[in-house]
Amino acid sequence: MVVGEFTTEVDVLVIGAGPGGYVAAIRAAQLGKNVVVVEKADVGGVCLNVGCIPSKAMIHAAHTYEHAQHTESMGITMENVKVDFAKVQEWKSGIVKQLTGGVSSLFKGHKIQVIPGEALFVSENEVRVFHGYDVNRYRFEHCIIATGSRPIELPAFPFGKRVLSSTEALSLTELPKSLVVIGGGYIGIELGTVFAKFGTQVTILEGSDQILPGFEPDMPRLVERKLKKLGVTIHTKALAQGMEETENGVVVTAEVKGEQKQIEAEYVLVTVGRRPNTDELGVRDIGMNLTDRGLIVVDKQGRTNIPNVYAIGDIVAGPALAHKASYEGKVAAEAIAGHPAEVDYKAIPAVVFCDPEIASVGINEKEAKEKGIDYIVGRFPFAANGRALSVNAGEGYVKLIGEKGTNLVLGAQIVGPEASNIIAEIGLAIEMGATLEDIELTIHAHPTLGEVTMEAAELALGHPIHVMK
Numbered sequence: 001m002v003v004g005e006f007t008t009e010v011d012v013l014v015i016g017a018g019p020g021g022y023v024a025a026i027r028a029a030q031l032g033k034n035v036v037v038v039e040k041a042d043v044g045g046v047c048l049n050v051g052c053i054p055s056k057a058m059i060h061a062a063h064t065y066e067h068a069q070h071t072e073s074m075g076i077t078m079e080n081v082k083v084d085f086a087k088v089q090e091w092k093s094g095i096v097k098q099l100t101g102g103v104s105s106l107f108k109g110h111k112i113q114v115i116p117g118e119a120l121f122v123s124e125n126e127v128r129v130f131h132g133y134d135v136n137r138y139r140f141e142h143c144i145i146a147t148g149s150r151p152i153e154l155p156a157f158p159f160g161k162r163v164l165s166s167t168e169a170l171s172l173t174e175l176p177k178s179l180v181v182i183g184g185g186y187i188g189i190e191l192g193t194v195f196a197k198f199g200t201q202v203t204i205l206e207g208s209d210q211i212l213p214g215f216e217p218d219m220p221r222l223v224e225r226k227l228k229k230l231g232v233t234i235h236t237k238a239l240a241q242g243m244e245e246t247e248n249g250v251v252v253t254a255e256v257k258g259e260q261k262q263i264e265a266e267y268v269l270v271t272v273g274r275r276p277n278t279d280e281l282g283v284r285d286i287g288m289n290l291t292d293r294g295l296i297v298v299d300k301q302g303r304t305n306i307p308n309v310y311a312i313g314d315i316v317a318g319p320a321l322a323h324k325a326s327y328e329g330k331v332a333a334e335a336i337a338g339h340p341a342e343v344d345y346k347a348i349p350a351v352v353f354c355d356p357e358i359a360s361v362g363i364n365e366k367e368a369k370e371k372g373i374d375y376i377v378g379r380f381p382f383a384a385n386g387r388a389l390s391v392n393a394g395e396g397y398v399k400l401i402g403e404k405g406t407n408l409v410l411g412a413q414i415v416g417p418e419a420s421n422i423i424a425e426i427g428l429a430i431e432m433g434a435t436l437e438d439i440e441l442t443i444h445a446h447p448t449l450g451e452v453t454m455e456a457a458e459l460a461l462g463h464p465i466h467v468m469k
């Protein structure tokens, strides 16, 4: 033991204050536990500081700028529309500050102590926390690990002055003139769209044969069309091989559909996925089971093979999403308090805040076929929705999938305006065991974008009002 090292006893120790950890801590405190949170960086984790929130603020700013420039069709002409990028950043940072301050207040309100520092397991019920020259020990009854993930670095593109991860891209103080984005997943597409809307010349290199590979091809196709309108060059089946730094930027070498290409740009943004932060925690040393990818193996309550230690969020299997982390955080806290809680992943929404927005929940047609489910589908276009046309956003569709016979709602895919919000209704429908008739017979306010789900349900049931069968 280091001289001056103190040991504190706690009921629940939470490591990491991201959307998984802080939610778990609050729920555990609500359930009467004495909770301590250890955080080595900023409260709010990736989501609030360098992920969901700042990226969505930038997306909104870029969208506003684009709209201000293109309102002639509505009879509005704006002259001299300018962007002050430093001010955009200031505005974004203000939102981050407000939200992280909110989490700190919630911690205070729930009497949760936050310890700055990096946690390292020394046994099944003790961690050491390193903070500068200080080292302290925390002995816990239960622990919830919520240490999240970090961007994957490509060996040929080490992060540095010209090669950015999403974190640095979100805090650039000047708009790049040109940018190569390696990786056409949701982070690359969202950030690529932001910069393209602000006027950066963007090139996207995606390894598979479509951008946003997880989604049905029809959905990214609409996004691709919009990106091309914004002047973005998209190369699919593209393998970024290497780069050379020049005085003002980089030259990226890539193999695109078997051909060699060289692309010059001011910066490269690498968004090829994220790696779980489990390698520097000492968990292997205490005998915890991890997968080959470094994910912690847990049961349906989030419990690891060490029964008093739980793991949640990006460090366990499943999509790396903030709402999944928070959900697992609540389940783990409740399990620790002895409640009969366990996860049920049949309705995790996935949203990409691209243009138009993409959202899905439950299963899609491909999955239904793979599972041998007999299903029916209603695919309703936004072009037949009055509200969509009156907000100048009539592109896209909602596709609703139900089980043939029972008409149980199984899933939905939406591409179009406010897809991110509309998808919530279908998530709830799946959770409630609702049928297509339930959605059809729910009175939806008119004129709203939300009416598309009702229309799609009618279509699936074979009696649509606003489109022909």
Ligand SMILES: Cc1cc2nc3c(=O)[nH]c(=O)nc-3n(C[C@H](O)[C@H](O)[C@H](O)COP(=O)(O)OP(=O)(O)OC[C@H]3O[C@@H](n4cnc5c(N)ncnc54)[C@H](O)[C@@H]3O)c2cc1C
Residues within 6 Å of the ligand: 015, 016, 017, 018, 019, 020, 021, 038, 039, 040, 041, 042, 043, 044, 045, 046, 047, 048, 050, 051, 052, 053, 055, 117, 118, 119, 120, 146, 147, 148, 149, 166, 187, 277, 280, 281, 312, 313, 314, 315, 320, 321, 322, 323, 324, 325
């Ligand atoms: C650019 C970007 C945009 C995104 N957009 C979305 C979105 O729109 N919607 C969505 O759902 N998700 C989005 N995500 C993903 C989302 O941010 C993550 O899934 C989510 O933050 C994971 O939460 P978490 O609690 O598991 O971990 P994190 O948020 O990563 O938090 C983990 C915390 O643990 C701390 N920590 C790590 N190791 C230690 C240690 N040893 N000791 C103490 N503290 C430690 C870290 O400092 C960090 O604060 C986005 C991510 C990025 C990068």
